[in-house]
Amino acid sequence: MFLSDTQVSELPSIKFCSEEIELAQLFKAFGLEWTPKCGQYVLDQSALIQCASPFQERVFYILDLKHFLRRSETLDELKRRMCWLPDWQDARELLRRMGVSSELVADRLTQTRAIQSDTERLELYRIIEEQLTGVLSN
Numbered sequence: 001m002f003l004s005d006t007q008v009s010e011l012p013s014i015k016f017c018s019e020e021i022e023l024a025q026l027f028k029a030f031g032l033e034w035t036p037k038c039g040q041y042v043l044d045q046s047a048l049i050q051c052a053s054p055f056q057e058r059v060f061y062i063l064d065l066k067h068f069l070r071r072s073e074t075l076d077e078l079k080r081r082m083c084w085l086p087d088w089q090d091a092r093e094l095l096r097r098m099g100v101s102s103e104l105v106a107d108r109l110t111q112t113r114a115i116q117s118d119t120e121r122l123e124l125y126r127i128i129e130e131q132l133t134g135v136l137s138n
Contacts, residue, residue, distance in 0.1 A: 013055055014041065016085050021059075023125040024085050030132045032094075034084040036075065038062050041085040048072060048081045059085065091124035098131045 016024075021043060036042070044058045048071050053059050062068055072078035086094060095105060105127065109115055114123040 014087065015056055016041070016043075016059060017122060020122050020125050021083075021085065023122075023129055025083050026129060027132065028083050032084075032128075032132065034079070036062060036065060036068065036078050036082065036084070038065055040090070041087060042068075043083040043085055044081070045083050046081045048078075086125075086128075088121045088124065091121060091128060094128055095124065095131070098128070100127060100131060 024043065025045075034040075040062045041055075042060055042062060044053075044060055047058075049060055049068075055061065060068075068078055068082075069075065072081060084090075092105070096102075105124070108127060109120055109123055112119070112123050114120040
C-alpha cells in the first residue's frame, strides 16, 4: 500500500515529550558528547534561533549546519547553546556504543509495554540515563 502525497503531508511531525527534553538536558549536564550535524534535532536553550520552530517550541532540525553556524559562529558555541535531542536511531546507536545489548533493550521495551504505548524512544532515553548514572549494569 502506498500513501498519497496528501496522506504523507498529513503525517504528524516528530515530537519530544517533556521528559525526553529533560533527560536530553541531563545527558548534556552529564557530559554526553555529540557533534552537531545535519539530520539531528536540537533544543535551542538560549534563543539562538530567532524564528519560531516548525516542530514544537524551541525544537529545531538541523537541515543545513551552516545556517546554525552562521548564528553561533563556532561549533563549540553551537554545542554550548543547543541541546541534542537524539532520535530513535541515535538513541539505539548510543546504547550500542555504551555496551547495552539489543536483548536488554528488547526486554525493557517489552516489560514496559513501550511499543504499545508509543513511548519506545522515551524508554531508550531512560536506559541511556541509567547508563550515565551507573544505575544499569550490563
